[in-house]
Amino acid sequence: MTVPPTTELDALPAVRTAPAxxxxxxxxxxxxxxxxxxxxxxxxxxxxxxxxxxxxxxxxxxxSFTNTNGRTFDHGLHVLDYMRSELVTRTFLHAIDGEVNELVRRRGIVLRDHVLPYDAPADNWPDELRSLLPDRDIVDDIERPTRESIARVYGSEFADFVYDEILASYPSEMRHKELGVDEAELVTNVYPWFFPRATRTGARTTVSRSYHERMRSEPVELMLYPKEGGFxxxxxxxxxxxxxxxxxxxxxxxxxxxxxxxxxxxxxxxxxxxxxxxxxxxxxxxxxxxxxxxxxxxMADTKPDWFMLGSFQMEDPVTCDFTELIVGAPEHAISRVSFPGKFSGGPDDLIQVEHAVPRAGEWPLDKDHWRETWLASLSKLGIVGASNAVVDFDFKRFPTLYNCYGVEGVRxxxxxxxxxxxxxxxxxxxxxxxxxxxxxxxxxxxxxxxxxxxxxxxx
Ligand SMILES: Cc1cc2nc3c(=O)[nH]c(=O)nc-3n(C[C@H](O)[C@H](O)[C@H](O)COP(=O)(O)OP(=O)(O)OC[C@H]3O[C@@H](n4cnc5c(N)ncnc54)[C@H](O)[C@@H]3O)c2cc1C
Missing domain, CATH: 3.50.50.60 (FAD/NAD(P)-binding domain)
Structure with a gap:
């Protein structure tokens, strides 16, 4: 029951004095x-x-966040590239008093159902993928990757594969294509990530391409990750x-x-x-x-995507030597897989799966759908064995521009x-x-x- 005010004064709103x-x-x-x-x-x-x-x-x-068993995950793969910028590396190390794990980055790529090292030479690719490439040494002089320039250097079958499968595995890029963005602009998001190692003579026109060249010329790439508390x-x-x-x-x-x-x-x-x-x-x-x-x-409408994030804790260790996988296969609704257990130095039983999808579209948004879809892919790719059970699964989705136009060099x-x-x-x-x-x-x-x-x- 509401108590009525006893006097008219009581009914007046309190006078609010502005804080000092x-x-x-x-x-x-x-x-x-x-x-x-x-x-x-x-x-x-x-x-x-x-x-x-x-x-x-x-x-x-x-x-970072913790799952119900107290295990730490990040919002997608986050690591600090060692000495990509000396200023940044030194500042981060100073802030955290050197309390970091130093790790060798082992990046893999997924094409169709194959998991292979990033930058493997074509001769080391499985026959099914090798057969898409010309039977000669590849010298890549591409200045701007377009369907034509890729076909000229890597053959038309591989160029079609790049557009029809690799690029098509990124729903956000496909959405932009529908909206009229030039596909040659979008392909810079997958070139040269999913390409075999080749002699490259093309101009290093963007920060991103220079980065690839450097990574490919250095024997190991190091990254830093805090000892405590995730990224x-x-x-x-x-x-x-x-x-x-x-x-x-x-x-x-x-x-x-x-x-x-x-x-x-x-x-x-x-x-x-x-x-x-x-x-x-x-x-x-x-x-x-x-x-x-x-x-x-x-402000112009930026149309962010949904960034889907699945964080699995498995009963047994994962069966994958890579620290991360980038996925260029439309049969797997995944953009990237990473293994936070490897970064923290804890048990290697954690898997983080990311996928960006347009907000406009018929993408399911429920947790169970993504758990089952991703588990099926992880099992097909040999990352979790048949007897490896899920101990915990956390699902988050948030709007982000990260996988939209968010690659250096793209307007x-x-x-x-x-x-x-x-x-x-x-x-x-x-x-x-x-x-x-x-x-x-x-x-x-x-x-x-x-x-x-x-x-x-x-x-
Ligand atoms: C999934 C993902 C993975 C990434 N991985 C890497 C990686 O591995 N390595 C790497 O180097 N970089 C990575 N990045 C990029 C890196 O995270 C960004 O460069 C960095 O987050 C930028 O930080 P910022 O402070 O500029 O901006 P923001 O991240 O945008 O931070 C803005 C802050 O402001 C707060 N805020 C927002 N509005 C208001 C308001 N009105 N009032 C007060 N506060 C507000 C927000 O809560 C937030 O804390 C990744 C990014 C994403 C999305």
């Missing part, structure tokens, strides 16, 4: 690696800094460093109210959880789309965000691309260094 403003030199919005890096550098330079993250924990999709251990380590440096890290603030001076686009204050913050500089390290929302700037619609020079807002990386950290992190630092050098915060 809490000042700092900088506010960093977004607590994944961009935000963690920026806050880390600012506090190292002596700026008082506050970091605000809307989720209950730091790390975004780079955080998210890096974000956890950054947080400990930040807090030790006096940075206030606030998580779970998903109801931020921005007071923005229209015209100058200056953030006067940010209110959340009964507190009010203000700073002469606000570094935006969350997705740029969210900033468009705050500023009321219209994506970018957001043009022009802020007046007097604004205190700094979008640290105004892009919607998701690229490797070794490319991204130096860009965060470059942006910050330029901003501080040219403008300063307290000058």
């Amino acid at each position: 403003v809490e000042e700092s030199d900088a506010i960093v919005i977004g607590g994944n690696l961009a935000g963690l890096f920026v806050a880390h550098v600012l506090s190292q330079l002596g700026y008082s800094t506050r970091l605000i993250e809307k989720s209950p924990r730091l790390g975004g999709l780079d955080s 998210g251990g890096f974000a956890d380590a950054f947080r400990r460093k930040l807090e030790a440096q006096g940075v206030e890290v606030l998580c779970g603030l998903d109801d931020l109210a921005y007071d923005i001076e229209r015209g100058s686009q200056t953030v006067r204050s940010i209110e959340a959880a009964d507190r009010r913050f203000s700073a002469p500089r606000v570094y935006w390290c969350a997705p740029v789309g969210a900033l468009c929302g705050v500023l009321g700037v219209p 994506m619609p970018e957001i043009e965000l022009e802020l007046p020079p007097e604004s205190n807002l700094r979008p640290v990386l105004p892009t919607i691309r998701s690229v490797n950290l070794s490319t991204r992190v130096p860009q965060f630092l470059e942006f910050l260094a330029l901003d501080l050098a040219q403008n300063g915060i307290r000058s």
